[in-house]
Amino acid sequence: MSIIRIYNETDTTNLLFTSDRQSRIAERLNDIGVRFEQWSTTSTLAPGASQEDVIAAYQADIDRLMQEDGYQTVDVVSLSADHPQKAELRQKFLSEHTHSEDEVRFFVAGEGLFSLHADNKVFEVLCQQGDLISVPANTPHWFDMGPNPGFIAIRLFNNPDGWVANFTDSPIAERFNRLEN
Numbered sequence: 001m002s003i004i005r006i007y008n009e010t011d012t013t014n015l016l017f018t019s020d021r022q023s024r025i026a027e028r029l030n031d032i033g034v035r036f037e038q039w040s041t042t043s044t045l046a047p048g049a050s051q052e053d054v055i056a057a058y059q060a061d062i063d064r065l066m067q068e069d070g071y072q073t074v075d076v077v078s079l080s081a082d083h084p085q086k087a088e089l090r091q092k093f094l095s096e097h098t099h100s101e102d103e104v105r106f107f108v109a110g111e112g113l114f115s116l117h118a119d120n121k122v123f124e125v126l127c128q129q130g131d132l133i134s135v136p137a138n139t140p141h142w143f144d145m146g147p148n149p150g151f152i153a154i155r156l157f158n159n160p161d162g163w164v165a166n167f168t169d170s171p172i173a174e175r176f177n178r179l180e181n
């Protein structure tokens, strides 16, 4: 079940809003320019599946997104809890950063916790299988896959170089929730 939790950026003890209803999650995220949709996922790919197999299974969805929104590059993050570099990979996304382009992620399996910093608030979004999230360029955010990752996310970029992050050097992420798995 996908969930949103909204906090004031300075007060992690004061939960301003929470919901597990898709329409409510989408509404609140729409307020900060974030696209959130739930799509049906048909394949039974498991975390750890190869990039080639994931792209082949979702080629029609990828082509549609690329045509509609002009994305140029696609890749896949597919991680299971037995990955030998899981701690380093988790660390890579845990601090607040921005991208100069929209962050478009489609979860075809498993889950991950996005935290978006906008409008003096932090929007924690537990994304699960079937969720499409698109975070506008230059929105500060971080992502936690948890200590035992289990997810597959298709990433679309309008930058031919793929994933490029600009770290803000803010410690804010350390005060907010982590994913327990």
Ligand SMILES: CSCCC(=O)/C(O)=C/O
Pocket: 077, 093, 103, 105, 112, 141, 142, 143, 153, 155, 163
């Ligand atoms: C959910 S895909 C891996 C995380 C990622 O690409 C990113 O940019 C997190 O902020």
Ligand SMILES: [Fe+2]
Pocket: 097, 098, 099, 103, 141, 142, 143, 165
């Ligand atoms: Fe990011």
Ligand code: NI
Pocket: 099, 103, 143
């Ligand atoms: Ni990102």
